[in-house]
Amino acid sequence: MKKLIRFTAALALTLMSACGGGGEKTTYSLKDVAFTLEGPLFEGPNPAQYTVAVDLKAILGDRYAEGVKVTGASLKSAHIRAVDSANFDGVGSFVVSLASDNPDLQMKELAFLNPVKPGTSDAVLSVSNEVTAEEYFAEKQFYLVVDASLLKDLEANMSFKGDFDFELSYK
Amino acid sequence: MKKFIVPMLLVLVAGVLTAFVHQNPEADRLMGVWEPSNGRARVKVEKIGAKYYGKFVWLKEPIEPTTGQPKTDKNNPDPSMKNVPLKGYRMLKDFVYKGNNEWADGTIYDPLNGSTYSCTIKMTNANTLDIRGYIGVSALGRTDVWKRMIVK
Numbered sequence: 001m002k003k004l005i006r007f008t009a010a011l012a013l014t015l016m017s018a019c020g021g022g023g024e025k026t027t028y029s030l031k032d033v034a035f036t037l038e039g040p041l042f043e044g045p046n047p048a049q050y051t052v053a054v055d056l057k058a059i060l061g062d063r064y065a066e067g068v069k070v071t072g073a074s075l076k077s078a079h080i081r082a083v084d085s086a087n088f089d090g091v092g093s094f095v096v097s098l099a100s101d102n103p104d105l106q107m108k109e110l111a112f113l114n115p116v117k118p119g120t121s122d123a124v125l126s127v128s129n130e131v132t133a134e135e136y137f138a139e140k141q142f143y144l145v146v147d148a149s150l151l152k153d154l155e156a157n158m159s160f161k162g163d164f165d166f167e168l169s170y171k
Numbered sequence: 172m173k174k175f176i177v178p179m180l181l182v183l184v185a186g187v188l189t190a191f192v193h194q195n196p197e198a199d200r201l202m203g204v205w206e207p208s209n210g211r212a213r214v215k216v217e218k219i220g221a222k223y224y225g226k227f228v229w230l231k232e233p234i235e236p237t238t239g240q241p242k243t244d245k246n247n248p249d250p251s252m253k254n255v256p257l258k259g260y261r262m263l264k265d266f267v268y269k270g271n272n273e274w275a276d277g278t279i280y281d282p283l284n285g286s287t288y289s290c291t292i293k294m295t296n297a298n299t300l301d302i303r304g305y306i307g308v309s310a311l312g313r314t315d316v317w318k319r320m321i322v323k
Contacts, residue, residue, distance in 0.1 A: 109252060129249070
């Protein structure tokens with residue numbers, strides 16, 4: 001009977017480990033990512049993009065080992081900040097997506113803020129509870145796209161910075 | 172001096188090559204603003220990296236009658252993303268130019284039911300697209316004709 005209980009417990013642990021993606025976890029933070037939308041800008045969504053170079057050695061540091069792979073990735077937080085004492089008056093919404101040149105990878109929306117309240121200069125976005133992005137961390141690079149939807153035309157450039165925290169599982 | 176010139180030239184060549192790789196005038200003809208046959212929306216096609224994406228830039232009925240607020244992606248299968256604004260939503264995603272006036276490997280999203288379908292785009296002339304959405308094989312699908320809004 002004890003053997004059966006031990007076997008069942010071991011099997012349950014194995015399944016839990018497999019279902020949870022297994023391995024270790026770490027946080028990968030992109031801080032102060034600068035985005036500029038070059039004016040004139042028109043009412044509606046305007047995309048800005050940043051190329052993320054995936055370097056697992058740099059991300060994992062001492063924990064890096066040859067052959068390590070990211071088995072799970074989800075965006076945990078996304079902040080977008082206005083620069084130069086500006087605020088986001090005139091911006092209706094923000095949407096954060098990932099895109100890749102790899103034909104096998106589909107663009108994914110990960111976070112948004114809708115509407116952006118007047119006077120906001122530090123926008124805290126809602127992140128998706130379901131969308132994962134581990135396949136993007138198998139690429140050499142991918143694009144982090146921020147769409148700022150303007151409520152009216154804007155003659156000037158628009159600059160902002162973003163902080164993004166991903167939780168990565170790896171093994 | 173040579174020590175500096177050679178690396179600088181290499182960097183310059185690499186930059187030019189990178190820019191060249193993502194520029195394809197034949198493929199870029201897809202960019203612009205298009206209107207589906209029902210006239211209820213306008214979709215702007217842009218390029219991100221090497222692929223093409225189309226987002227709603229105009230909706231004939233932008234306001235949700237039940238709330239009086241701008242429409243959101245209320246049928247998104249991910250409950251946490253149902254409040255993403257519909258205007259600006261990318262309903263065409265990840266298209267790659269295959270030559271012969273055809274873009275493929277992409278998807279089209281129908282916000283009326285929250286479904287995503289495989290899709291191919293055929294440019295029949297400079298201002299007309301055949302957009303074919305399908306499930307599984309292309310034969311089992313439906314084609315819609317889109318017109319360019321700013322005629323070239």
